[in-house]
Amino acid sequence: MNRVLAVILAFFAVFIFGFSIYAFLITRDLPDVRQLENWKPPEASVILDYQDKVYNELYVQKRYYVPIEKIPDYVKKAFIATEDKSFYSNPGIDIFGILRAAIKNIIKGGAAEGGSTISQQLVKNLFLTPEKSISRKIKEMVLAIRLNKVYSKDKILEMYLNQIYLGQGSYGVEAAARTYFGKSVSNIDLCEAAVLAGLPKAPSKYNPYVNPDLAEKRKQVVLQRMLEEGYITQEEYQKCVERPIKLAGIIRSDNFNDYFTEVIRQWIVEKYGEEAVSQGGLKIYTTIDTALQMYAQKRVQQWLEDLQNRVGFPKLSKEDIDYLKDKYENQKVSPETLIKNYIYVAKINEVSKGKIKFSIDQVNGEAFVKSASKLKPGDYIYVKYMENDSFKVLPFLESAVVSIDSKTGGIRVLIGGYEFRKSQFNRVFQSKRQPGSAIKPIIYMAALLNGYTQISYLEDKPIGFWDYSQNKEWVPKNYDGNYYGTVTLRKALAKSLNAATVYLLTQIDFDPVFSVASKVGIKQKLPRYYSLALGSVEITPIELANAFATFGNYGTRCEPFFIRKVVDKEGNILYQQEPRCEEVLPKPESAVMVDLLRAVVLEGTAVKASSMPVPVAGKTGTTNDYADAWFAGFDPDLTTVVWVGYDKRKPIGKGMAGAEAALPLWMDIMNYANRSGVYKEFPKVEGTVYIPIDPITNKVANENCPGQYILFVEGTYPTVDCDGNQVDFSQLFAKPEEQQQPQEPQENQPNVETNPQPQENTPSKDDTTKDNIIDILKSR
DSSP: OHHHHHHHHHHHHHHHHHHHHHHHHHHTTOOOGGGGGGOOOOOOEEEEOTTSOEEEEESOOBOOOOOGGGSOHHHHHHHHHHHOTTTTTSSSSOHHHHHHHHHHHHHHTSOOOOOOOHHHHHHHHHHSOSOOOHHHHHHHHHHHHHHHHHSOHHHHHHHHHHHOBOSTTBBSHHHHHHHHHSSOGGGOOHHHHHHHHTSTTOTTTTOTTTOHHHHHHHHHHHHHHHHHTTSSOHHHHHHHHHSOOOOOOOOOOGGGSOHHHHHHHHHHHHHHOHHHHHHOOOEEEEOOOHHHHHHHHHHHHHHHHHHHHHHOOOOOOHHHHHHHHHHHHTOOOOGGGOOTTOEEEEEEEEEETTEEEEEETTEEEEEEOSOOTTOOTTOEEEEEEOSTTOEEEEOSOEEEEEEEETTTOBEEEEEOSSOTTTOOOOHHHHOOBOOGGGGHHHHHHHHHHTTOOTTOEEEESOOOEEETTTTEEEOOOOTTSOOOEEEEHHHHHHTTOHHHHHHHHHHHOHHHHHHHHHHTTOOSOOOSOGGGGGTOSOBOHHHHHHHHHHHHTTTEEEOOBOEEEEEOTTSOEEEEOOOOEEEOSOHHHHHHHHHHHHHHHHHSTTGGGGGSSSOOEEEEEEOGGGOEEEEEEEOSSEEEEEEEEOSSOOOOOTTOOHHHHTHHHHHHHHHHHTTTOOOOOOOOOTTEEEEEEOTTTOSBOOTTSOOEEEEEETTOSOOBBTTSOBOOOTTTTSSGGGOOOOOOOOTTOOOTTTOSSOOTTOOOHHHHHHHHHHHHHHTO
């Protein structure tokens, strides 16, 4: 028996010795707890814009540091009774608590209970990772003991109560008291203190806003432990048990009500994990233009509200009603919990003379609507609570706006919808819609690469084609119902002629179009249907923006990106991205494409934009029944795409084509982007030449047949003038650097490109340049 006991003791001694060596080895490099003398809470991660100015703060920890003497005694006792009842007597760890937890965990076959003291929780959050391992637990215990040797119990408790996460974005008891009860921690009562003390175990699970029943049960557990420790009387216990939790109403920060911030947050979480965001201190350098983004978001909201009033509210489908009904029934709202600027789903009770009366759970409200003819009792609408019992009815119409620096791919504007609080669905990246005629430039680019010029002829006639998607014959119709016979490539795109574009597709076939689409950033697989020419494929706004930015950058595609650099709190660069650009299309043909898209603005469907102070190019897009309205275009630096429509496909309203429903918004955003007044112009591209073309004969213009300047790839322009004479261009092209390009107007000087109707007898710059070239031709 003595031998057995000796063996056991020897084994135990060896175990203790080995464990001591192991503990020594893993704890010898632990941080010095004395550095907490200068402890600062985790910082917010700062999002910087393309000029390194602060755009937003990501996951700001709502924290208001309060000294221990300003925290009520019953608040401290509530946390001590719940988290560490031997706090004031233990050396940083509770041996009996650890053994008790271990036994319970063994009995229940899992981690049913922890044994961490307040000191252990503090050092774990401040110094260690959240991994679950024996080595981490040992480090935690050693640090907790060291902590108690350096700091007083009150100081440790002060740091803990200011550091602990208590849910709803709140760190520390002061922030939590304000969030849940709308007052300082010094003013909360015992019952409210019990709610806060119940949160550290599982802040999300016991969040009274999210799970009020579980929060109530957890509060009672805290009160029971306080009673057992003698901190409260039976009467106090009973009073708080019987009193339900009364919340102040969620106070949300506007920092997260933004599509771009959410994209950044998701990117950081995916790359570095939630902990990287919650610990903060990151500097995230992005490509966003703060001023332009803020202006565009506000303008989108104004535009959609005005447009909805013009076209009236839509008739809701059963699917719409079911979706809104579900959101409505899941709202828990009372007059006390209404939140300013928060968006709710309301049920209409009465409609009368432009005024609607509605309910939101326990709240009744009313608001005026300019066009309420299609609204009826029982329908659902979105409303925003303003203040003082006033509400604003929001549109069902949605929009997506994305602006890209054409030369780098940096995203300058990203707006995924009317407002992030209304819908977190980011339509820039997630919504696939038919682009309508906005897809046509890809087909025309393919034609240019196959030898076509701006004056090549197309047939704009009612020709029937077999539509495999519908398994029947299909005759493409033009927007206005008219056909124009034989037309030039330039006119076909400028006027967005459907029949001529389908004819063009039949001549060049699908493969060249697929090739161009892939090169400019269209990732969707395109169908081999002739209706492709009218935009029957579904793509995202970011894809279309990438395509037009490639055209605007003269054939060089730059991958869209939004983060330039990420730097941690120590200044280490965690991530860096430079523009990733590749020349995917030849510059001369791309320059001709730009000139074609200029024609859309100067003489086509987007002529409204011809009055803009900088030269722009682009294409309108409209789908059947006016369900989608687009404008995609660019100036010499920036590409912007605007989409307007309903999430569930339905007509916007009669006549709401791209030029009517999307172009004005695009113009406002682009005008703001060019608010500095600095004049820009599209560059001259080597290998191209402007030639004056007679619009009647499509030959070189002379004094007998004045024309307009059209861009050609060198060697593809006509060599005969309108009188049938051969033109010798040798003198003109002797010095290509002296080749005169149509000039943009100086300030206050009329020009045929920016002012379609110059004053009579006032020559434009284009006319002057044309006369110069005609003089050269006449001199031969």
